[in-house]
Amino acid sequence: MPRIPFDLEARRPYLVPAFSDAEYDRRLAAVRGEMSREGLDALCVFGSASSPSAVAYLTNFAPAFGSAFVVVRQDGGVTVTTDAVLHGEPMHSMIWMCRVPDVRVALGPVYGGAADDVARLAADCLDPGARVGLVGMTSVPLHLHAALAARLPALCPADHVLASVRAVKSDEEIAKLRGAGWVADEAMAAAFRTLDVGVEETAVAAAIVHRIHALGAREAFATCVVGGVQAGLKHGVPRRRALEDGEMVFLDLGASRDGYLSDTSRCAVVGRPRPEALDLLRVGRDLYEAGLAEIRPGAMIDDVSRALLRVVAGTRYEPYYCPGGFGHGIGTAVLEPPGLFAGNMTVLRPRMAVAYEPMVVVEGLGTAVVEDTLLITDVGYERLTHYPVVTWPT
């Protein structure tokens, strides 16, 4: 068993909550409100390193390995169970992030426990007859689901219960998104200070990642720096390959600040641009501006798509424009609803955050895309990333 105490008093010197107590209280109250509407006695929320955000949303604890459950009971109690314990020590394994007093630890198979102990502990704090909703149906491992279901016959899927609470971003969350946007702007500026003929793609990526971490954030996703003909396939990993005179470059980066994310892209030419590259970049800007003019609460995503299609209709770029995706919702995951694509009749609403990225991708030449993270406001939108749109000589 753990040698180092991990009760709330032991955690407190290291615990830096991302949000105010009032914000966490508001979330729990909203969750309990949804639970009572659904007739649930308790909610069991799953999290792991690949999907930590639901657990972090309720507890400030983002599992970095192993598994965790948050049990929210209608009667008021909250319990966290986790087997995210490296070498048996919760305090060596990020539990100091957790603001919930009641933490119960399972040791996992390497340290003499059973693989499903973390689920058993969660079930143990509930009455077997309780009507319990499970959040995380698509990410909970099979053996943990089986252990819960065996002990809680009335277990039912309940992803929608938490999703409906999380869909509307609070003022504190919006402030985090703005912070993530600012870090991305700074990283983009660092990239453009580095970008030049003869510089390796990996050196540009290094400048980006250095800036993100120096500002106390993390990468939201794998940073993309792609130059040369490969830029005509858009996404790729940075390579140890020097950029050549006249090449197009595609940059895509984002920051995570306390789990809240930004996503921004710019394209550019290093050295002396060829006319066809400049022309492509201008189309990217025209698309960006045409769609932006349609973005406001009440607009359908397909309205924006139609405005974008009008820009390329009948031009030589029409075959290279990608109507199948010009952005995505963003928040605590890079890809959240709503998807921005042709035919999506979803209506934009205030407090939605989207990464907006209409793109033209020409194999053999390059990519033109201006991507910014946008917050839908009561009257229009607010740009959460602000790097200049025009990155080429005019």
Next chain:
Amino acid sequence: MSAKNRPAMPYGWGRVPYTPEDRAPWMNLPFPVDEYRDRLRRLGRLMRQDGVDCVVVIGNRADATNIRYLTNFEDFYGGDTMLVVPADGAPGFTTNAVMHGEPMHSGIQDCWIEDVRCAAAPRTVTGSASPATVYDHVEDFVRERGCERGAIGVVGDVGADRVVAFLQETFPAARVTAAATMLRQMRAIKSPREIDVMRKACRLADEAARAAMDAVRPGVTEFDLAAEAYRAMFQAGAEHPGFAISLCAGARAGFKHMAPTAYRVQAGDMVYIDVGGRYMGYYSDTSRARVCGDPTPEQRRFLEAQIGIVEEVMGAARPGAVIGQLATIAERLAHDAGYGDYLYFRGHGVGCAVQDLPAFAPGNPAALEANMVFAFEPMLVRRGFGTACWEDVWRVTAGGVERLNECPVRWW
């Protein structure tokens, strides 16, 4: 290519072709294709041993490493990917990790499998057309390979229950079973080509650890040190960080895994880093500790004691060495130094995932085998004082072990 006569993709999707010929000029593989064919042959032998006619290997956000191991496809999007491997015959690959409908903009060019059939990402398609899903493609793959009445194993953990249920419902005459661990033992033993790539992955961690340790001085923040580590690691060619960096100083260093903060390092603080990078799909994992300024005699004794444990245990490591017995060597040394209460005997295989077999833990009866590659980190973690942990990656050779890292061990 369509499944069950459904359109493969709606209008505006998949306009950039991705046949093997289209992918070949862009394909960036860490090895010749022979290496992958050899892995499939080894998997085929395991399947015949277990009486399995066909396996379906799944990859998703929770675990994409088996897919990268067998196909070199890296999912940047967090979709569902499945590889159908018959005991005899060609494999089939499907994924819906497809950004804006273009597989060639989503990394499919790095997948060497010839028979690739992509599907639209869920919730990104509307309208009357119902494009084929990854499940439809898997159904076709299994049928075309004549395995619909055979024994089908599903390799994977998260999401495997859904795939098992789907296959059993679709092929009532088949025997469908979960085979979650089939690839784990195979992945634990590395080929010579893999070891070369692992060496390069270890260089990334070397550069990162060295940059951070060199930058330690009074007044520098933990954020700054993490940033220096990552700049060096990406400059050296990292694809992506292997895991969230741990960087902590002062009293925080007494808990080992602490995310960096704005804390400013002070003279006399112990500073700890745990960092790794991914290179061509392979991971590294390295830790270093030092003192800001000159260590006190006790800090030095603490750091040297841990180095002594690593040296002595690695001196005894060789094919056939039992992990639990190696742990007792470490326990004796720590106890004799007066640090028994601070020792955590830990280590783990590393390769296409940061945490693989073998698992170093006291009492583990498993034995080392030649060409296992592992990160070894028997740590001394002392609350309020600091962490001593020299962690590097080692390979089991014919008669001992070889260190794959080159970064210095001492900053005092």
